[in-house]
Amino acid sequence: MKTAAKLTSPIAYQVVTYLLTHPTTTQLETSRQAGVSIGWVNAVIKTLEDNHVIRRGKKSRLELVDPISLLDALAWERPLSRLRKTATPLEISNPQEAETALAEICLKSKTRYALTGFAGLSRYLAYHIGYPTIHAYAAENLIAESLPKGRGAVTIELFNPDYPSIFGHAQSHDGFSVVEPIQVVIDLYCLGSAGRDAAMKLYELTVLESAKTNPR
Helix, strand or coil, rough: CCCCCCCHHHHHHHHHHHHCCEEEEEEEHHHHCCCCCCHHHHHHHHHHHHHHCCCCCCCHHHEECCHHHHHHHHHHHHCHHHHHHEEEEECCHHHHHHHHHHHHHCCCCCCCEEHHHHHHHHHHHCCCCCCEEHHHHHHCCCHHHHEECCCCEEEEECCCCCCCCHHHCCCEEEEEEEECCHHHHHHHHHCCHHHHHHHHHHHEEEEHHHHHHHHC
16 A cells, blocks of 8 residues: 555554454544544545545545555555564463463553453454464563563463553453453454454454444
């Protein structure tokens, strides 16, 4: 996709995530709900319209017709590897135990964190493929130093939270902080080929279904 507006800039990203979760909307509604000026919304919409990602329907309605191309563009501009701060192999070989260890360390140090990737996916969708890497955003770099390092089968990768919504929209699931579903979708897609099938399953079964049952 050739983009005029950088879709991963902080303001444009608010518009993009709103469009992904509200595939039928208007420019004014997007401006109001995303908290972004109409000028910024217009710039993003024009870019997506020029690339045939969005089309205009009746009564000024906008329809997201190619979410995959939009996710491709986000992954191109924002590969998750660029946000990686640390990758720590653990002595722990069970992913659930590794997630618990991370949560306990963050709780004790009063550090904000939020699971994402496959660790986030499992909170929203039963998925048949296990993944040995725990992906999480963390507010502090020092967290990795407290993890139980070793040669087990599990690695924890910590990422820099590049948008306020990552922590601002995080949800609690069984005592764990998890990014919101659309952020899991984007992050899985931004992981590369390993996460794209899972990203689309989550998007279709949760995000789009929610949009159908809770239209604005």
